[in-house]
Amino acid sequence: MSEQIDCFYANGLTLQQFTNLQSLMLCGVGVNHMLDRIQIALPQLPHITxxxxxxxxxxxxxxxxxxxxxxxxxxxxxxxxxxxxxxTFCHDQALFVPPTVASSTITHLTIWNIDDPYCEMAALFEQTPYLQHFSVSAWTYYPDFRLTSSVPSITTLKISGFPYKTVCDLLQRLPNLSHLYLGANNSDDHQQWEELIGDFLPKLKKCQFNGRLLKKELLKN
Structure with a gap:
């Protein structure tokens, strides 16, 4: 993909020429392959959804x-x-830095394969107040999900690679969650989840463990 981007610019084209562009996918772009040009181009693409x-x-x-x-x-x-x-890779860790400006439009966000114990998700949620669908996975180290307030906008959560306690703490802050997808490293103890759902997730309609649906009777309040 990096070679394709080099060829794209070498032929006199720029991303900002496509002012009506609505969807953009970049694959395999590194800091040494036009990332600075992409950073310049993005603000000039106002229709990207x-x-x-x-x-x-x-x-x-x-x-x-x-x-x-x-x-x-x-x-x-x-x-x-x-x-x-x-x-961002630093000392073999995959870092993610929450924004310091707010988005009034982002409703679906995926951050897959993060390895950053210093990433404060509270800051991410604060700057993404209309977030509805959130997907996140972790490697060895996982972000800080210690939230001081609830996140009522999120209705769908897909999470993988986090210990049970971290997931539990997060779910207690998502009062409007209706769809939950749990991947690796999550407890398969249905009794634990039944208690958690009954206590904190009154609106949950669907819960899936590693591709397996939680029995419907466990979702009844």
């Missing part, structure tokens, strides 16, 4: 990644944003 960064290396420290994250969160029509193995 879908953005996917797939296996992109966005930087090597928190300082360099923040401007790009803020540009993405500032896109006026962006609703669907996907970071698939696309984060």
């Amino acid at each position: 879908h953005l996917t960064l797939d296996y992109c290396t966005l930087g090597y420290n928190r300082v360099t990644i923040l401007p790009l994250i803020n540009i993405i969160w500032s896109l006026p029509k962006l609703s669907y944003c996907y970071f698939i193995n696309s984060i």
Whole structure:
């Protein structure tokens, strides 16, 4: 993909020429392959609604990644944003830096394969107040999900690679959650989940463990 981007620009084309572009997927873009040009182009694409960064290396420290994250969160029509193995690598850790500006349009967000114990998800949720569908997975280290307030906007959560306690703490802050998808490293103890659902998830309609649906009777209040 990096070679294709080089060829794209070598032929005199630029992303900002496509002012009506609504969907953009970038694969395999690294810090040495036109990422700075993409960062310049994004603010000039006001109609983008879908953005996917797939296996992109966005930087090597928190300082360099923040401007790009803020540009993405500032896109006026962006609703669907996907970071698939696309984060900042520092000391062999995959970092994600929450934005410092708010998005009034992002409703679907995926951050897949994060490895950052210092990433404060409270800041991410604060700057994404209309987030409805959130997908997140972790490697060895997982982000800080200690929230001081609820996140009523989220109705769908897909989470993988997090210990039970972390997931439990997060779910207690999602009062309007209706769909829950649990991947690896999550407890299969249905009694635990039945108690959690009964106590904190009154609106849950669907719960799935590693592709298996939780029995419907466990979703009854």
